[in-house]
Amino acid sequence: MHPFTFEQxxxxxxxxxxxxxxxxxxxxxxxxxxxVTGRSFAAGSGYLSKLVESLRGAGLEVHVFSEVEPNPSxxxxxxxxxxxxxxxxxxxxxxxxxxxxxxxxxxAALAKxxxxxxxxxxxxxxxxxxxxxxxxxxxxxxxxxxxxxVLTDPEAGRKVVMQGPALVPKVAxxxxxxxxxxxxxxxxxTGFDALSHALEAFLSRRASPLSDLFAVEAARxxxxxxxxxxxxxxxxxxxMLYASTLAGVAINQAGSTLVHGLGYxxxxxxxxxxxxxxxxxxxxxxxxxxxxxxxxxxxxxxxxLHGWADLVSKVCELADEVEIPESVASVGVPESEIEEMxxxxxxxxxxxxxxxxxxxxxxxxAVYESAFKGRRELLRSLRRG
Numbered sequence: 001m002h003p004f005t006f007e008q009x010x011x012x013x014x015x016x017x018x019x020x021x022x023x024x025x026x027x028x029x030x031x032x033x034x035x036v037t038g039r040s041f042a043a044g045s046g047y048l049s050k051l052v053e054s055l056r057g058a059g060l061e062v063h064v065f066s067e068v069e070p071n072p073s074x075x076x077x078x079x080x081x082x083x084x085x086x087x088x089x090x091x092x093x094x095x096x097x098x099x100x101x102x103x104x105x106x107x108a109a110l111a112k113x114x115x116x117x118x119x120x121x122x123x124x125x126x127x128x129x130x131x132x133x134x135x136x137x138x139x140x141x142x143x144x145x146x147x148x149x150v151l152t153d154p155e156a157g158r159k160v161v162m163q164g165p166a167l168v169p170k171v172a173x174x175x176x177x178x179x180x181x182x183x184x185x186x187x188x189x190t191g192f193d194a195l196s197h198a199l200e201a202f203l204s205r206r207a208s209p210l211s212d213l214f215a216v217e218a219a220r221x222x223x224x225x226x227x228x229x230x231x232x233x234x235x236x237x238x239x240m241l242y243a244s245t246l247a248g249v250a251i252n253q254a255g256s257t258l259v260h261g262l263g264y265x266x267x268x269x270x271x272x273x274x275x276x277x278x279x280x281x282x283x284x285x286x287x288x289x290x291x292x293x294x295x296x297x298x299x300x301x302x303x304x305l306h307g308w309a310d311l312v313s314k315v316c317e318l319a320d321e322v323e324i325p326e327s328v329a330s331v332g333v334p335e336s337e338i339e340e341m342x343x344x345x346x347x348x349x350x351x352x353x354x355x356x357x358x359x360x361x362x363x364x365x366a367v368y369e370s371a372f373k374g375r376r377e378l379l380r381s382l383r384r385g
Contacts, residue, residue, distance in 0.1 A: 002208075006208060008252065009168050011170065011172070012171075012174065015176075016238075017175065018175045019051070019135055019173055020050075020054055022054050022135060023057050025171040026058065026060060026091050027058040028170075029090065029131040029133070030060075030090025030130075031059070032087060032088055032091070034063050034087065034107065035048075035063070035064045035093045035095065036068060036094045036095070036107055037066045037100050038068045038099065039067060039068065039069065041096060041137060041181070042096065043066065045178075045181050047137075048064070055093070061087075063083060063087045065107070068080075068096065070099050071151075071152040071271075071274075072102060072103040073151065073152050073154050076103060077110060077117060077151065078110065078116060078117075081106075081107045091132075091133065092130050093134075094134045096137050097137055097138040097190070098150070098190075098193075100137075101134050101141065101144060101169075102143055102148070102149045103149075104132055104134065105162070106151060106162055108130040108167070109126045109149070109164075109166065109167060111130050112129045112130050113128060117162060120162050121160050123350075124164075125164040126164030126167050127164055128166050132167070133169060133170060133173065135172075135175065138186060138187075138190040138244075140189070140192070140193035141194075142197055144169055144174070144245065144248065145168065145245055146167075146248050148161055148162070148167065149162040157269050158344075158347060159348075161350070168252070172245065174241050174245060179237040179241055180233040182237070184230040184232075185323070187230040187240070189273045191222060191230065192278055192279035192324065194218065194222055194240070194244040195226070195278075195318075196263075197256060198214075198215045198216070199259075199282065200254075200355075201214070201215040201256070202216065202254075203257055203296065204255050204356070205355065206255055208253065211254045214246045214250040216299070216302045216303065218244075218250060221239050221246070222240065222247070223315075227322055230322045255351070257285075257351055257352070257355035258289075258355050258367070259281050259285045260278065261345060261348040261354075262281050262285070262341070262371075263281050265344050266280070266333060280328050281367070282315055283315045283319070283375055284371045286308065286311060287312055287378065287382070288357075288359065289355065289357055290308035293357055295356045296308040309382050319375060326376065327371065327375070328374075329374070335372050342364050342365050342368065
């Protein structure tokens, strides 16, 4: 066993109805709170008024910032930080999907440190931020337990990240009730984000025996429950919310790898949902790693499967079952952009070079080409041997 360090701060509260505890959780860290949400779900579902009521019931002065768009931009989080500073906010509450939670963490950092996200991007480490309480409404990102805040630089057309221990939320409140509102296609796409987190963490050069425990259990639960969760609310969505958090812990320790590194282009340049982008690339990346290391075989064995090809087939079958698009081409990305995609991969070397194998440009090109052909062609090639 190689040496490793495992550090996971924060408290996790799980259970139906647990969102009612958000006021008590936030009050432990200050008297003035900024509630950060997306533009529609919190208000449209009625949860916004419930959250404000809970926070005020705990004696807090509440300010609402409900301007977070999908893939939040620098300008958005800068506006949120100015509001937090202007109101003297002491604690930030994030409620929503990954975008809202990532924005909440960035707002908390900028309110404490000042400046723009550009001043604090990786490889810098965020060592100070206002305390964050995070309540996810989707079953995929794991942002409620990670040290990452993923933002979009619209001018460069790139996804960028702030990262550091101060960004890990102090409290994560996991209330499965909120997942009942998710449409099936969102359960599918965010679920594949969580599956990518789990599998990539296991295939990370920073993986450890402890992070592997979280990664394998998360992957096992997702493979067994995502299809059911995408069809209807119920117990499977509870399991997916739990599994998503497990996968978040896994990447908080080990980081993501080639799937995220190649998928960011699809989201930043073509607005492909992040989870869908990951799903389109995942089986092709697994095949790439499997042909160069036995680590994917070991992952398949840990999941009770018969070798890496069985795992790839399982992932493809699940993608078909939850109606993930067949290929990168099928989401409108032109194959003529492959060379630009390969060049852009160098910008995401934080992810690309974090895997157990570091790909060459030619190998990255081959993975993209396979993803353009799609899952069916990949499975046919595996059957041909």
